[in-house]
Amino acid sequence: MESLEKILVQHPFLKDLEQKYVQLMVGCAANVRFDSGTFIYREGEDADHFYILRAGKVALEIHDGGRETITIETLGEGDVLGWAWLVPPYRRHADAHALELTRAIALDGKCLRDKCRDDHNLGYELMMRIVPLITHQLQATQLQLMDVYGVKK
Amino acid sequence: MSESLANPLLPAPYRVLRNKRNTHDVFTLDVEPVKGGNSPFFSPGQFNMLYIFGKGDAAISISGDPTKEQPLRHTIRRAGVVTQALEQVKPGGVLGIRGPFGVPWPVKEAEGQDVLLVAGGIGLAPLRPAMYTLLANRDKYGRIALFYGARTPEDLLYLSELEQWRARFDLQICVSVDTAKRNWMGDVGVVTKLISKASFDPLNTVALICGPEIMMRFTIQELKKNEIKSGKIFLSMERNMKCAVGFCGHCQYGPHFICKDGPVFRYDQVQSLLGKREV
Numbered sequence: 001m002e003s004l005e006k007i008l009v010q011h012p013f014l015k016d017l018e019q020k021y022v023q024l025m026v027g028c029a030a031n032v033r034f035d036s037g038t039f040i041y042r043e044g045e046d047a048d049h050f051y052i053l054r055a056g057k058v059a060l061e062i063h064d065g066g067r068e069t070i071t072i073e074t075l076g077e078g079d080v081l082g083w084a085w086l087v088p089p090y091r092r093h094a095d096a097h098a099l100e101l102t103r104a105i106a107l108d109g110k111c112l113r114d115k116c117r118d119d120h121n122l123g124y125e126l127m128m129r130i131v132p133l134i135t136h137q138l139q140a141t142q143l144q145l146m147d148v149y150g151v152k153k
Numbered sequence: 154m155s156e157s158l159a160n161p162l163l164p165a166p167y168r169v170l171r172n173k174r175n176t177h178d179v180f181t182l183d184v185e186p187v188k189g190g191n192s193p194f195f196s197p198g199q200f201n202m203l204y205i206f207g208k209g210d211a212a213i214s215i216s217g218d219p220t221k222e223q224p225l226r227h228t229i230r231r232a233g234v235v236t237q238a239l240e241q242v243k244p245g246g247v248l249g250i251r252g253p254f255g256v257p258w259p260v261k262e263a264e265g266q267d268v269l270l271v272a273g274g275i276g277l278a279p280l281r282p283a284m285y286t287l288l289a290n291r292d293k294y295g296r297i298a299l300f301y302g303a304r305t306p307e308d309l310l311y312l313s314e315l316e317q318w319r320a321r322f323d324l325q326i327c328v329s330v331d332t333a334k335r336n337w338m339g340d341v342g343v344v345t346k347l348i349s350k351a352s353f354d355p356l357n358t359v360a361l362i363c364g365p366e367i368m369m370r371f372t373i374q375e376l377k378k379n380e381i382k383s384g385k386i387f388l389s390m391e392r393n394m395k396c397a398v399g400f401c402g403h404c405q406y407g408p409h410f411i412c413k414d415g416p417v418f419r420y421d422q423v424q425s426l427l428g429k430r431e432v
Contacts, residue, residue, distance in 0.1 A: 059335070059341065068334055069334070069335045070333070071332065071337065071341045072341065073341050073342045074329075074339075076340075139343075139371070140342055140343045140346070143331075143368070144332065147304065147331075148273065148365040148368050149273060149302070149308065149364075149365060150304065
């Protein structure tokens with residue numbers, strides 16, 4: 001079985017991260033799997049973890065009371081699921097729903113926040129990796145809001 | 154030589170053989186010359202001017218297979234008076250056609266290289282003839298990938314063909330929609346995200362893009378991140394075309410006339426114009 005450290009090093013999210021930081025992260029990591037159809041987390045729950053996806057497919061879903069659930073993004077191998085663990089009040093903004101058998105490394109957000117507080121260089125390295133994810137999601141949301149495929153009025 | 158080629162401003166009458174609905178606002182017309190004989194030869198990416206007599210005309214890309222003898226095919230989105238009228242034409246009805254016009258996709262020049270096709274919405278229609286040509290000459294190309302984005306699963310075009318292409322072992326087909334209900338098991342997200350899933354040789358890859366301008370701009374950013382050079386990126390531009398031969402100036406785009414110098418441009422030809430608020 002592959003070690004957590006080896007799996008983390010190979011993931012694009014942690015590309016070129018110094019080994020000492022990878023080892024620090026291993027202390028907060030666990031190998032997890034989610035069967036198809038299960039919810040990894042629900043909107044409003046505490047954002048205790050984030051997930052480095054190794055295989056499978058996860059839908060980020062939002063819903064508005066009685067209306068139908070809408071999928072706003074799907075994530076898969078190579079992607080990172082969740083960044084609310086980094087931003088107070090550390091609550092989920094959407095549901096994460098495994099569309100197929102999904103394997104991931106779960107990283108304990110509180111554990112990592114403590115380690116980042118102790119070692120700001122680790123915090124900087126993680127921030128430099130998380131911010132592009134947030135930026136990407138923001139740009140994608142802008143494009144979705146613009147409804148670029150709709151008929152021009 | 155057809156009359157429309159002899160006199161590019163004179164529409165020739167064509168009879169509608171089939172009017173097939175693709176989505177709630179997109180349909181495909183198959184037509185043949187009223188006088189008989191074959192439709193003029195066209196190259197992938199070219200367009201025709203379609204006339205509804207008494208209503209007006211619209212520039213529509215040809216969406217059929219240039220490698221086979223078949224009725225002339227156009228996939229059209231309802232977006233104005235003329236396209237609304239075209240949507241109503243029944244088999245047996247007659248419309249006018251001028252063309253084909255415009256600079257085609259560089260499929261011949263892409264031989265020996267990997268080819269990425271990136272389509273957004275109705276932009277798959279002008280790229281489909283390019284895909285047919287690539288597939289008819291499959292051994293002349295490296296890896297071929299199609300990335301197709303649409304608004305919702307209900308807006309996806311050519312579903313049965315996408316399924317056939319996806320079943321091949323020598324093509325990569327990735328489809329994504331902007332939003333979906335829970336019963337959609339495919340990808341959701343912007344089409345540009347799909348590009349990171351492709352495997353291609355950046356120094357030896359040609360990219361063909363067709364879709365809304367903002368989607369093409371974001372796609373180009375992603376391609377550049379993946380080290381594809383500006384001279385290897387081609388895009389199909391859309392403007393209000395009228396004469397289709399560069400006389401009237403309706404489709405002027407900076408120093409270019411889209412009808413005559415395009416609609417397909419190499420990215421570095423239009424790089425300075427893309428994204429400008431007024432051109």
